[in-house]
Amino acid sequence: MNASPQCLNLWHVCETTRLDKARETLAAVLAEHADRLVGRFYEVFLKHDEASHFLSHSVVVDRLSPSLQRWLQSLATFDPNQGIEEFAERQRKMGEVHSRIKIPVHIVLEGASLIKSDVGEILLSNHGNREGATAIVLLNEVIDFAMLLMSQAYVTGVAQRAKIEEAYRLFTLGQDVSVERESQRAALLEWSQAAIFSLFGGAGGARLKPISQSEFGLWFRHRASVMFQGSIMLNSIDAAMKEIDEQLLPSIDSLPSLHGPDGAAPLVANLQARVEEIKFLLADLFQSLSASAGGRDPLTSTLSRKFLPSILGREVALSQQHGTPLAVMMIDADHFKQINDTRGHAAGDAVLRQIAEIIADNTRSADIVFRYGGEEFLVALVETNLEAALEVANRVRAAVMAAEITVGDGSKVHATVSIGVATHTGHPDYQHLINAADQALYRAKNEGRNRVIAA
Amino acid sequence: MNASPQCLNLWHVCETTRLDKARETLAAVLAEHADRLVGRFYEVFLKHDEASHFLSHSVVVDRLSPSLQRWLQSLATFDPNQGIEEFAERQRKMGEVHSRIKIPVHIVLEGASLIKSDVGEILLSNHGNREGATAIVLLNEVIDFAMLLMSQAYVTGVAQRAKIEEAYRLFTLGQDVSVERESQRAALLEWSQAAIFSLFGGAGGARLKPISQSEFGLWFRHRASVMFQGSIMLNSIDAAMKEIDEQLLPSIDSLPSLHGPDGAAPLVANLQARVEEIKFLLADLFQSLSASAGGRDPLTSTLSRKFLPSILGREVALSQQHGTPLAVMMIDADHFKQINDTRGHAAGDAVLRQIAEIIADNTRSADIVFRYGGEEFLVALVETNLEAALEVANRVRAAVMAAEITVGDGSKVHATVSIGVATHTGHPDYQHLINAADQALYRAKNEGRNRVIAA
Numbered sequence: 039m040n041a042s043p044q045c046l047n048l049w050h051v052c053e054t055t056r057l058d059k060a061r062e063t064l065a066a067v068l069a070e071h072a073d074r075l076v077g078r079f080y081e082v083f084l085k086h087d088e089a090s091h092f093l094s095h096s097v098v099v100d101r102l103s104p105s106l107q108r109w110l111q112s113l114a115t116f117d118p119n120q121g122i123e124e125f126a127e128r129q130r131k132m133g134e135v136h137s138r139i140k141i142p143v144h145i146v147l148e149g150a151s152l153i154k155s156d157v158g159e160i161l162l163s164n165h166g167n168r169e170g171a172t173a174i175v176l177l178n179e180v181i182d183f184a185m186l187l188m189s190q191a192y193v194t195g196v197a198q199r200a201k202i203e204e205a206y207r208l209f210t211l212g213q214d215v216s217v218e219r220e221s222q223r224a225a226l227l228e229w230s231q232a233a234i235f236s237l238f239g240g241a242g243g244a245r246l247k248p249i250s251q252s253e254f255g256l257w258f259r260h261r262a263s264v265m266f267q268g269s270i271m272l273n274s275i276d277a278a279m280k281e282i283d284e285q286l287l288p289s290i291d292s293l294p295s296l297h298g299p300d301g302a303a304p305l306v307a308n309l310q311a312r313v314e315e316i317k318f319l320l321a322d323l324f325q326s327l328s329a330s331a332g333g334r335d336p337l338t339s340t341l342s343r344k345f346l347p348s349i350l351g352r353e354v355a356l357s358q359q360h361g362t363p364l365a366v367m368m369i370d371a372d373h374f375k376q377i378n379d380t381r382g383h384a385a386g387d388a389v390l391r392q393i394a395e396i397i398a399d400n401t402r403s404a405d406i407v408f409r410y411g412g413e414e415f416l417v418a419l420v421e422t423n424l425e426a427a428l429e430v431a432n433r434v435r436a437a438v439m440a441a442e443i444t445v446g447d448g449s450k451v452h453a454t455v456s457i458g459v460a461t462h463t464g465h466p467d468y469q470h471l472i473n474a475a476d477q478a479l480y481r482a483k484n485e486g487r488n489r490v491i492a493a
Numbered sequence: 494m495n496a497s498p499q500c501l502n503l504w505h506v507c508e509t510t511r512l513d514k515a516r517e518t519l520a521a522v523l524a525e526h527a528d529r530l531v532g533r534f535y536e537v538f539l540k541h542d543e544a545s546h547f548l549s550h551s552v553v554v555d556r557l558s559p560s561l562q563r564w565l566q567s568l569a570t571f572d573p574n575q576g577i578e579e580f581a582e583r584q585r586k587m588g589e590v591h592s593r594i595k596i597p598v599h600i601v602l603e604g605a606s607l608i609k610s611d612v613g614e615i616l617l618s619n620h621g622n623r624e625g626a627t628a629i630v631l632l633n634e635v636i637d638f639a640m641l642l643m644s645q646a647y648v649t650g651v652a653q654r655a656k657i658e659e660a661y662r663l664f665t666l667g668q669d670v671s672v673e674r675e676s677q678r679a680a681l682l683e684w685s686q687a688a689i690f691s692l693f694g695g696a697g698g699a700r701l702k703p704i705s706q707s708e709f710g711l712w713f714r715h716r717a718s719v720m721f722q723g724s725i726m727l728n729s730i731d732a733a734m735k736e737i738d739e740q741l742l743p744s745i746d747s748l749p750s751l752h753g754p755d756g757a758a759p760l761v762a763n764l765q766a767r768v769e770e771i772k773f774l775l776a777d778l779f780q781s782l783s784a785s786a787g788g789r790d791p792l793t794s795t796l797s798r799k800f801l802p803s804i805l806g807r808e809v810a811l812s813q814q815h816g817t818p819l820a821v822m823m824i825d826a827d828h829f830k831q832i833n834d835t836r837g838h839a840a841g842d843a844v845l846r847q848i849a850e851i852i853a854d855n856t857r858s859a860d861i862v863f864r865y866g867g868e869e870f871l872v873a874l875v876e877t878n879l880e881a882a883l884e885v886a887n888r889v890r891a892a893v894m895a896a897e898i899t900v901g902d903g904s905k906v907h908a909t910v911s912i913g914v915a916t917h918t919g920h921p922d923y924q925h926l927i928n929a930a931d932q933a934l935y936r937a938k939n940e941g942r943n944r945v946i947a948a
Contacts, residue, residue, distance in 0.1 A: 047610035101920060138806060139921035143598075144645035151637035155502035158630045168617075171626040175613045178633055182606035189644060190599035196648055200655040202803040208663050209788035209800070221858065251876075256859035260808065260875045333664035345664070348657040351593065353715065403676065404711035420715045421706075465556065466594035 046118050046179050060172040065114035067160055076106050078156055079149040086145050113180050129187035137195025146188065150181050210265045211327060219324040225254040230313040237290060237302065248283040255279060266323050275319050278312050335409035337387055338394035343408050350468040353418055357462045364462040365419040365427035368475040372454045372487040374413035385445045389453045396437045400430055424461045424492060431457045431490040439488060456482040460493035501573050501634050515627040520569035522615055531561050533611055534604040541600050568635050581642050588643035592650025601643065605636050665720045666782060674779040680709040685768040692745060692757065703738040710734060721778050730774050733767050790864035792842055793849035798863050805923040808873055812917045819917040820874040820882035823930040827909045827942040829868035840900045844908045851892045855885055879916045879947060886912045886945040894943060911937035915948035
């Protein structure tokens, strides 16, 4: 098994009779106060938004309380010398379920902590002090053991689920989005047409379906929210739909007549304006996809900075595990603002493209080049020590200085770069490596630019 | 702040003088035993493979021990009435760092548990019992509070990182893999050519570079391991490279002469065989990509089952939150094996395609259709109650029965389906919904097939 019962210290240090007495005491307290303890635990649950909006009161009472009761009982009867693997398996199972039903581990930890405090309080005031104290330590050790097993399974589940969710989101983006865009635009227009017809069909007309219940409304709630995760335009569309369903449609419905001076004309115009608004927002949403989907910077074809934590974290770990060196270059175009200001953006773009090309020519297929900022590149040189990294950096610096860069209009521009180089020194946090390269770059800038400085 | 100090029970129930005394006692014990406690904590770390292969002894001693010392001290001086947010922020920061440097939360929990046990032991034996017990409860509450804050930040970090990693993996797959395949095949052949030349260049030849140090070797370690994550072919390639570098090359190197009866011929043949093996495995690796990359079942264009946890989990949560209904249909082709056996696989494929088409015709764009198994589909009908779901199921059943399905050779085949329908009843675990639909399907099969049964 994974988690060692080393943390069940009491079984190593405590004589059997004292331990047995403590288990007995604990079992009695847990049995006597079971209902209150379970109640306390779920108070914590329902207090947290992450859990309460999801777990209704009835779910808690009907389904979770009995299982928590059983869990409490199992704590008092637990004996690491008998069936430890069974106990461990049950805790892991619970951790898995929590990750599936999205009960955050910190809420479970908080609930468990409350139970420990409560029981501790009772034990201290009702029992002999030494006996009570042993029972407190016992309960703590067993609950902590359960918590670490649960957390481990929970974290594994959360990470797996996060991967699947991201894969699904990217999958929906990779689908033929132009088809989806057109079919949802059509679904929206279909609803608005049906709405107008139904309104002017008079009292005999069929009752109007709310837009949130339409094909478009369903798609919006169940699909768009995944595809366009995090976009603020989602909120605007949601608000427009709510306004239609909760204000405009009821107002129109309650009119005595659709014609005449109190007629529906202004309301219908309003309705149409809201539908138009949704149509524009929808187009914008799909438009925004193409801009953000790629993993590469469109100008220089270097890797998007968003992958940096994943890749550098992995490379630092590989370096640590295998004892291989790892170097990072931070490369910044000198006087870039000036080039942009005096020669125009096309010249600036040409400079960045040329620098990226020179970096690519001087690195291997396993090295990784990121567009790190406006005029900054970060390069991870795998299995490369400081000496070799400085050599690469100097080649890049010399090549940029020597290059005659052609702008789109045929004119030429020259550029230089400053480079900071750092190597992995054993610190497990990749952020330290980036910071070190950044500081070296800063010094290279300060000392006159067009130079390479090692951290 | 997020985590309520409600779990710091002692501050609510304990009179100030008793609490102050307990804090004093605790501070003294933590200061006296700091070195031993830190040592105990890192014993746990280094015992676990997940942490030890990453954290070398020197990293632990130089960097982590001082920060753990400071953390221990902060536990004794912590007072929720003063600067609780500062304390909380520090714990969250630590959780973030742990997620970045991949120290699993369960190991931190285990270490913390050990510290609690150890200190508890000391307090029980060296101090007045009531006073010792209060100090134990105090330490437990403060450590548990720290742990829940740390876990929360850790889990957030892990989930974010898992998403980025998956996005990067999928991004590398989405690149032009045929270019990558060819260039790495070329890199491999380049190494093997250089190897042969260098061998027969005799004693004057340049020293041979190990294959693991070649462009191909670097690519394999730093790129292929991401692109082909989890493939067992990676291990085979790794083993072949190891054999080359650790056995074949040293044997060839140590030969007195490359010619004559003790010559290199058999060893070189062996080397060539290993390179060929790697070449084939590499081709297979890239081949395997196209099969697994898609999110849809290639035969029926329904969604891959791998997205099920993400989508159903989300739909169950939406249903729970908004009080909207949710239905699941489990649809299974009747006597499918028989169709395959008597009419051939083309007929079976045609039946599955036809069923998928009929399902698509009878569902809306927000509903989700999965290929669940060989001849089984799972359909999530969003915002649909049992009555409406049964209607859809019966339409699908009738349409399949009525369809005359054309096989590739022009012949016709008929098929029926059995369908189990279940609706979300409030259980937060989507697996219960699937099980319920599955059991209903089982009954539909048992009761004679070609029918719809509600759970």
